Amino acid sequence: MFSLEEITIRKASLEDYTEEKYEFIYNWMSQVADYLYFTPKRERMEKDRIRFLASLESNLTVVAVTNDGKVVGQCQLFKSDSPKLSHVAKVGIAVAPSYWRKGIGTALLRKIEEIAKSEGIIKIEAEVIAPNTAALNLFKKNGYHQEGRRLKKFNFKGSLVDEIEFGKFL
Ligand SMILES: CC(C)(COP(=O)(O)OP(=O)(O)OC[C@H]1O[C@@H](n2cnc3c(N)ncnc32)[C@H](O)[C@@H]1OP(=O)(O)O)[C@@H](O)C(=O)NCCC(=O)NCCS
Structure with missing residues (x-):
């Protein structure tokens, strides 16, 4: 059970992404951009x-929001046409660095899996680069299994690294 009192995990709305709020999100996303x-x-x-707002219609998005309305974590599901x-x-998925290791990533994943299942999705896939220990552990701990590995797929700070492919049946 997720118990961080000042954080709410819920479906995203357009109001979460006003210009001012998006700038805050963009700032912390920039800090973790090497992994994205x-x-x-x-x-x-x-x-x-603008592109992100348009994507909210087609891509299920769950956010972690502070009591004063700041989005400090975001999880999106991308479906094929x-x-x-x-x-x-x-x-x-991404969480603002100052909120790491408090269970927010796990709570976001659980929420999005619950909604996805209710919408008839039976499997969720994830792609994580090999040096991303935090994300590798997050997915493994939450029941995702490695299904494959794409060699030298991603340019990580100037080095070509592998991408690990994960899957989980809901
Ligand atoms: C990956 C990420 C979303 C995890 O978010 P989080 O809120 O810290 O995750 P949780 O607190 O729920 O952690 C769950 C588990 O993940 C693992 N984990 C999280 N951060 C870790 C770290 N820095 N090092 C090692 N394991 C880590 C642990 O197993 C942890 O469980 P524990 O705390 O009980 O040991 C976050 O680190 C992040 O946003 N990273 C940058 C963006 C990114 O890499 N996104 C994924 C791209 S595929």
Whole structure:
């Protein structure tokens, strides 16, 4: 059971991503950008915000929000348009560094899995780069199993590193 009193885990709404709030999210995302497939760039922030708002309609998004309305964690499920792939979805997750190791990542995953299951998704997949010990442990601890490995898939601080593919049946 998630018990961090000042944090609420819930579905995201458009109001969570006003210009001011998005700047706060963009700032902490930039701090963890080495591990993300998404690359924040200050000059593209507003474009990224608009694109993200549009994606909220199609990609299930769960957020961890402080009592004063700041998003300090975010988890998204990406679904394919193909009806042949409608039973699976890919997950992406990030938590603001000052909130790490408090159970927020786990709580976000559990919430998104619960909603995904209720919507008929039977399997969630995740891609994590090999040097990302925190994410590797998070997924393993939450029942995700390694299904594959793509060699030299990702440029991590100038070195080409492998990507580990995880899957979990709900
Ligand atoms: C991965 C991430 C989302 C974890 O979020 P979190 O809120 O700290 O996760 P939790 O507190 O629920 O931790 C769950 C488990 O993950 C593992 N873990 C989390 N952080 C870890 C770290 N720094 N080192 C080793 N294991 C770690 C532990 O097994 C932990 O359980 P424990 O605290 O009981 O030992 C967070 O570190 C993050 O945002 N990283 C940057 C972005 C990123 O890598 N996203 C994933 C891309 S695929």
